[in-house]
Amino acid sequence: MSALAQSPTVRPRLGIAGIAIESSTFTPYRSSEADFEVRHGTEEILSRYPFEVPEAEYVGVLHARALPGGQLDRDTYEGWKAEIVDGLAAACENAPLDGFFFDIHGAMSVVGLDDAEGDLITAIRGAIGPDVVVGTAMDLHGNVSTTLFEACDLLTCYRHAPHIDAWETRERGLRDLVEASARVAAGGERPHKALVHLPILLPGEKTSTRIEPAKSLYARIPELTAREGVTDVSYWIGFAWADQPRCKAAIVAFGDDADAVDAAALELANAVWDKRHDFEFVAPTGTFDDCLEQAISSSLRPFWISDSGDNPGAGGADDTTYALARLLDRPEIRAGEVSALMVSLVDPESTSTAHALGMGARGEFRVGGRIDAREPGPVALRAEVTALDEAANTGHSAALRVLDGERETGLTVVVTARRSQWATRSMFARLGLSMTGFDVVTVKMGYLEPDQYEAAAGWLLALTPGGVDQDLRRLGHSRIDRPMIPFDAEIPAPTSEDVVTGGGR
Ligand SMILES: [Zn+2]
Numbered sequence: 001m002s003a004l005a006q007s008p009t010v011r012p013r014l015g016i017a018g019i020a021i022e023s024s025t026f027t028p029y030r031s032s033e034a035d036f037e038v039r040h041g042t043e044e045i046l047s048r049y050p051f052e053v054p055e056a057e058y059v060g061v062l063h064a065r066a067l068p069g070g071q072l073d074r075d076t077y078e079g080w081k082a083e084i085v086d087g088l089a090a091a092c093e094n095a096p097l098d099g100f101f102f103d104i105h106g107a108m109s110v111v112g113l114d115d116a117e118g119d120l121i122t123a124i125r126g127a128i129g130p131d132v133v134v135g136t137a138m139d140l141h142g143n144v145s146t147t148l149f150e151a152c153d154l155l156t157c158y159r160h161a162p163h164i165d166a167w168e169t170r171e172r173g174l175r176d177l178v179e180a181s182a183r184v185a186a187g188g189e190r191p192h193k194a195l196v197h198l199p200i201l202l203p204g205e206k207t208s209t210r211i212e213p214a215k216s217l218y219a220r221i222p223e224l225t226a227r228e229g230v231t232d233v234s235y236w237i238g239f240a241w242a243d244q245p246r247c248k249a250a251i252v253a254f255g256d257d258a259d260a261v262d263a264a265a266l267e268l269a270n271a272v273w274d275k276r277h278d279f280e281f282v283a284p285t286g287t288f289d290d291c292l293e294q295a296i297s298s299s300l301r302p303f304w305i306s307d308s309g310d311n312p313g314a315g316g317a318d319d320t321t322y323a324l325a326r327l328l329d330r331p332e333i334r335a336g337e338v339s340a341l342m343v344s345l346v347d348p349e350s351t352s353t354a355h356a357l358g359m360g361a362r363g364e365f366r367v368g369g370r371i372d373a374r375e376p377g378p379v380a381l382r383a384e385v386t387a388l389d390e391a392a393n394t395g396h397s398a399a400l401r402v403l404d405g406e407r408e409t410g411l412t413v414v415v416t417a418r419r420s421q422w423a424t425r426s427m428f429a430r431l432g433l434s435m436t437g438f439d440v441v442t443v444k445m446g447y448l449e450p451d452q453y454e455a456a457a458g459w460l461l462a463l464t465p466g467g468v469d470q471d472l473r474r475l476g477h478s479r480i481d482r483p484m485i486p487f488d489a490e491i492p493a494p495t496s497e498d499v500v501t502g503g504g505r
Contacts, residue, residue: 010098012181013057015091015128016045017084018103019120020065021072022141024241024315025109026475027467029070029371029419036064038080051171054178056099061087063103067419068315070467071109077116081123089127099133099181100124101174102152106142107239114244114479118147125151133181133190137173139163141204141239145246146500149195153503154180155252157234159218160209162447176231191231192258193503196269198249198276199484199491201240203470204314205446205461206279213275220271224264229257233264235272241315241468243479254503262499269494276485281470282447283461288326291460295440296330296338300458302435305442309466310372311421312444316468317372318346318419323442323464324368325376327411328402333440336410340440341433343422344397344414346371351417354385354398361385365400367413372467386412387431394420399431412438423449446470 023031039045045060046053062083091097102121110116121134128134135154138144140161149155156173158165184190207214217235224233233253240247249272253265286294288307295303307323310316324342332338345368357363362384369378383400390396395417402411414422414431422428422443428435435441435455446468448456463471472486483491 010182010185011056012098012178012185013059013095014099014101014178014181015059015061015088015097016063016101016103017061017088017124018063019077019080019108020063020103020105022068022105022107022139022239022315023070023072023109024467025071025243026241026469027070027315027317027372029317029467031066031069031072033076035066035069037066038062038064049170050167054175056178056181059091059097061091068313069419070315070317071111074111077110081120084120085123085127088124092128097128097132098185099135099177100128101177102134102136103170104136104138104142106138106144106157106236107242109242109244115145115147115246118145118151118246121148121151133177133184135173135177135180137170138236140235140237142236143238143246143248144195144236144250144252146195149193149252149500150502153190153193154232154254155193155234156232157236159221161204161207161214172232189505190503191254191256192261193252193254193501194262194265195500196251196265196494196498198251198269198272198494199481200249200272200276201247201472201480201484201486202237202279203240203472204237205281205308205470207237208282208447211282213278217268217271217275220268224253224268227260227264229255229260230264231255233268235268240472241475243477245479245481247480248484258501258504262496262501266494266496266499269498273493276491281461283459285461285463288323288462288464291462292326292330292440294460295458296332298458302438302441302456303458304448304452304456305440306445306448306459306461307442307464308446308461309464309469310444311446311468312419313421314446314468316444316466318444319368319370320372320374320464320466321345321368321376321379323462324379324413327442328379328381333410334404336408338440339410339438340412340442341438342411342413342442344416344420344444346417346419347415348395348417350415351396351398354400354415355388355396357385359385359388362403367415374465383413384408387433389430391430394418397431399433421445423452425451425455
């Protein structure tokens with residue numbers, strides 16, 4: 001990889017701040033301060049990085065990160081924005097900043113804003129001025145609006161999904177930023193940068209880099225960055241679950257040779273365009289009923305089904321009851337001939353009812369459908385409390401064995417006080433459950449995490465309704481740019497006319 005041209009030894013002074021969340025505008029869930037881990041000041045923020053940060057003087061202001069969710073409430077956002085802007089303005093009064101690291105995810109939705117990261121970086125630029133070198137390292141599911149591109153000098157993102165290279169990406173982004181900041185502080189040039197937008201929206205479950213075509217597209221990057229004068233090239237898939245004009249794929253490259261940078265960006269953009277119709281789901285898919293039918297009739301045990309439209313890991317509410325109601329309706333499960341586990345629904349009310357009743361007690365519950373009340377809404381059921389627990393990530397939780405009158409059915413439902421993903425064997429064990437102890441296991445997930453993947457003898461991805469519906473055409477986008485794949489049949493191939501450039505002196 002060709003680094004930016006060698007800089008004289010200047011120890012640059014760098015600000016760090018950011019708000020990192022992936023949030024769907026199609027879920028009724030609203031993310032708020034309580035969903036975030038917030039760090040203040042240099043020491044707390046630097047302790048977030050599990051790598052040795054490059055030599056520089058750092059001024060950390062505020063960093064907030066959350067699990068994927070819904071739109072962030074405006075007051076929380078405006079409060080953090082003011083704290084970041086004021087903190088950076090104060091830092092600049094002490095001594096000028098040479099660089100600023102914008103540590104974000106890139107798919108934050110805030111109530112009333114179409115481009116939250118663009119709004120935040122514009123306010124930050126207002127405080128630090130146009131001369132500071134700004135770098136960002138993002139999730140490949142983030143969006144690169146023209147505003148964000150213009151406000152940043154160096155932009156990079158992950159090259160793997162699942163994101164095994166998240167820290168490696170931030171380390172690379174920070175290292176390149178420190179080098180560029182030192183060089184500009186010594187009177188050198190900023191890197192040249194190029195952006196190509198591609199009107200393609202794809203769900204995460206079609207863009208795993210474990211499978212084609214994403215695998216080969218991302219595998220081209222090392223060859224592009226090895227070219228003389230090219231420092232970094234990135235491909236953002238973009239975020240499909242927000243209805244905003246900025247949501248689309250983006251290719252960004254930067255480096256010292258303008259022609260080489262532009263050519264690398266256009267080349268990768270054309271490679272993506274060539275494969276635009278080749279992205280497929282990571283697993284066989286179907287309606288929930290199709291998947292359940294196959295699971296029950298299969299000899300593979302356990303058979304796992306992903307309730308993908310309500311995956312909290314992508315921003316789903318985590319309480320739609322579509323899958324739960326379909327499980328309850330199956331005669332084989334009601335009769336107890338097939339054992340089934342539904343894990344999990346966030347439902348603080350049912351969870352506290354279970355804890356109040358106590359282990360082994362029986363009672364009436366109304367499960368789920370409180371945040372995302374889409375059909376069929378809260379499900380009334382009678383159940384026995386078979387396990388109780390409390391953990392940091394779930395809050396209180398309970399396992400409920402569903403009853404038909406006083407007779408046990410085959411269905412167990414897990415409810416939690418907090419939105420959570422049941423990805424690990426140890427989480428199941430805390431409630432006395434085994435990942436392999438049921439005929440059919442339904443999880444609110446997209447692609448399975450390693451422990452789940454290992455446990456599942458069979459697996460189907462159910463295209464269920466919800467705030468992160470994998471069938472994008474059902475969501476009802478109305479504000480994205482058109483034409484856009486998959487909503488329109490065809491888009492034109494990118495040309496040199498589509499390359500937006502910046503940087504240099
Ligand atoms: Zn991501």
